[in-house]
Amino acid sequence: MDVIELRSDNAAGVAPEIVEAIAAANTGTAIAYGADDLTERLHDVVREVFEHDGARVFPVTSGTAANALALSAIVPPWGAVLCHETAHILNSEGGATSLLGGGAVMRGVAGDDFLMSPDSLRRALDSVGWGDPHYSQPTALSFTQPTDRGTIYSVDQIAALTEIARERGMRSHLDGARLANALVSLGCTPAEMTWKAGIDVVSLGATKNGGLSAEAIVVFDDHASDELVYRTKRSGHVTSKMRYQSAQLIAYLTDDLWRRLATNSNDRMRELAAGLAEIDGVELLNRPDVNMLFVRLADEHIDRLEAAGLLFYRMGPGVIRLVTNWSTTPGEIERALTAFRS
Ligand SMILES: Cc1ncc(COP(=O)(O)O)c(C=O)c1O
Structure with a gap:
């Protein structure tokens, strides 16, 4: 039976352009540990794409490592990271930020649609005993963009929250x-x-969108960059063959490949959600802003979808998660909708 992959974008393969970039990097030898020409070029590419002359980039092998290392560079061991109470760093990374942050804690902030709001952030900040060593001192704010529930912050929402944090x-x-x-x-x-x-x-992130264990920390703050030089090494993320990660990230960020791959996954999700919205007994639980949709339907129907070859995650009774990816085709969406309709 042909299955239709809607479990996770992590389940997707590697994009052909990325495979080609790895193959192209696989000629001759190169100096190890990120001193190679490709990693040097990656810095230029990141500076151009992010329009920031001082940006520095640290390739790592997982999103968890990227988050924990990035945060460890901006929180002291007695510090706290504030994030939404549903954030991946808080609920799904086994406390990696606390480990690499030398004991720093994470504190969940409430907010509708899985997004922190200015009011909820202010309330959280007002409840801190500032300067009192009995309280972990918040020194970092962390956004999940998009959130684990498929919602997104607007640029204005991000700016409003970072301003409160900066105060x-x-x-x-x-x-x-x-x-x-x-x-x-x-x-x-x-x-x-x-x-x-x-x-x-x-x-x-690049791995969920066509990369092969290629993620990066992009830093606009010199102090954090200086810390990361040592922190990435001590945590085992200065890989000897970094050029293969750098080659992927260069290809990913060049000629809009990252946007093209993400456009496919988002467009397929929009088609899926539009079709599902017309089917009785299927309730969409979020707007299809990105490539992730949560859906409520009867458990016996969920069983039948599974039997029909749809792959998805069950989130508890009557709720499933559907995720499209860079390689999802319109034909797969049509077949998925046929299964839902029947
Ligand atoms: C929002 C978010 N952040 C971070 C990660 C961590 O990535 P990794 O599984 O590569 O450690 C994930 C993985 O699912 C994620 O969904």
């Missing part, structure tokens, strides 16, 4: 494991979504 001397991080999906959805530039909106450090 308290905090710096801001953006978990962009799916940054490209948010960028194409909002139609803004990488600069507008990040440093121009007050973000100091970005976890830039």
Whole structure:
């Protein structure tokens, strides 16, 4: 039976352009540990794409490493990272930020649609005992963009929240494991979504959008960059064959490949959601702003969809998660909709 992959964009393969970039990098030898020409060029590419002459980039192998390292560079061990209470760093990374942050804690902030709001952030900040060593001192704010529930912050929402954080001397991080999906959805530039909106450090994901264990930390803050030189090494992320990660990231960010791949996944999700919205007994739980949709339907129908070859995650009784990816085809969406209709 032909299955239709809607579990996760992590389940997708590697984009052909990325495979070609790895093959092209696979000639001759190159100096190890990121001192190679490709990694050097990656810095230029990142500076151009993010329109920031001082940006520095640190390739790493997972999104969890990118987040934990990025945050460790902007929180002291006695510090706290504020994030939405549903954030991936808080709920799905096994406390990696606390480990690499030397004991720093994460504190969840409430907010509708899985987004922190200025009011909820102010309330959280007002409840801190500032200067009192009994309280972890918030020094970083972390956004998940898009969120784990498929919602996105507008650029103005990010800017408003980073400004509140900056008033308290905090710096801001953006978990962009799916940054490209948010960028194409909002139609803004990488600069507008990040440093121009007050973000100091970005976890830039590529793996979910066609890369092969290639993620990067993009840093606009010199102090954090200086820290990351040592922190990436001590955590085992200065890989000897970094040139293969750098080659992927260069290809990813060149000629809009990242946007093209993310446009496919977002467009397929929009088609899927539009079709599902017309089927009785199927309730959409979020707007299809990116490539992720949560859907409520009867458990016996969920069982039948599974039997028909649809792959998805069950989120509890009567709720499933559907995720499209860079390689999802219109034909697969049509077949998925046929299964839902029947
Ligand atoms: C929003 C978000 N951030 C970070 C990660 C972590 O990425 P990785 O699984 O590569 O560690 C994920 C993975 O699913 C994610 O969804």
